[in-house]
Amino acid sequence: MSPTPQQRRAARHQLGADPSASATRRGPSGGRKKPITVEAIISTAFGIVESEGYEALTMRRLATALETGPSSLYAHVVNKEDLDELLIGRLCAGIDLPEPDPAHWRQQIISVCTQLRDQYLRYPGISRAAFAAAPSNLDTLRVGEGMLAILLAGGIDPQAAAWAIDSLTLYVNAYSLEVSLADRRLGRSDDDWVVSRDELLRRFAALPGTFPRTKRYAAELTAGTVHDRFDFTLGLMIDGLPGSRRDL
Missing domain, CATH: 1.10.10.60 (Homeodomain-like)
Incomplete structure (x- = not known):
């Protein structure tokens, strides 16, 4: 049979x-x-x-x-969920996991997250398949194992490291999904929903006086690429971990 x-x-x-x-x-x-x-x-x-x-x-x-x-x-x-697991597992199989280095753990964990982001961005919206899914695919678990090893090598408390993996992967998933949705809007013929930075600055400048900070810091609010914001957020998350230390 x-x-x-x-x-x-x-x-x-x-x-x-x-x-x-x-x-x-x-x-x-x-x-x-x-x-x-x-x-x-x-x-x-x-x-x-x-x-x-x-x-x-x-x-x-x-x-x-x-x-x-x-x-x-x-x-x-x-079922479809099983297919999703296969797809995410295949993308995770392409992640290069370094040998954990206590002197460069921060750079290493950022590299893993960036690789995962880039894998997801190859296939529009596919990171949605990773939401609300308990990892059981061996390739997916391999990435989690590698991330845990890196964080532990950096001196992160085991419980904090475990929760950090969940938080980091959740952010990568959400970021990748948002970028995919934004790219889809850019590709639509009715581009009225797409607002350039210059247009956004004009809209902020035209706001009434009840938005003084938004008007004053419009340049800062609209600065940087999406990947700049990705790197900034990862840095905030990693540097806020209990016991974390920057690369030596």
Whole structure:
């Protein structure tokens, strides 16, 4: 008897997925097309997200792209959440984790967060798949293990380090989602919602006197790129950790 999707999922978590494992196609086209594999599912899903955005990724849309029915997909994935876990795990597999260095731990943890951000930004909105999901994929857990090792090497209290990982990844997820949403607005034909910095400065200058600080510090409020703000926020979070110290 073939393993159930749940058994396949459990095997992936324990031993890693076998991308070559395939399921027989069902329906009149069965046998005339390439078999469905975990690798094919992941690759096709990423293609949909890259071209259409994460919101377009449904099991039905994925099945259509693979020229099969949803039932063929369920031979490999339990549900959409399982697919999400595979996608986030694949992105996490591309993160380079350094050997923890007490002298450079701050730079190292920022590098990991930046790599994760850049992975998410390759696929518009995909960081949404990481929200409210307990990490169980081995590749995802590998990143958490690496971040914990770096923070502990920096002298961070274990409990603070554990919660810091949650806070940092939550910020990276939210930041990446916001940037994806902003980029989508920029790509829309009705760009009335897109406001340039110059236009924002003009609007702030035209505010009534009941907004004295906003008017006075308009340049500061609108300064910097989104990545500048990303680096600033990471610095605030990391430097505020109990026992944290800057690179030596």
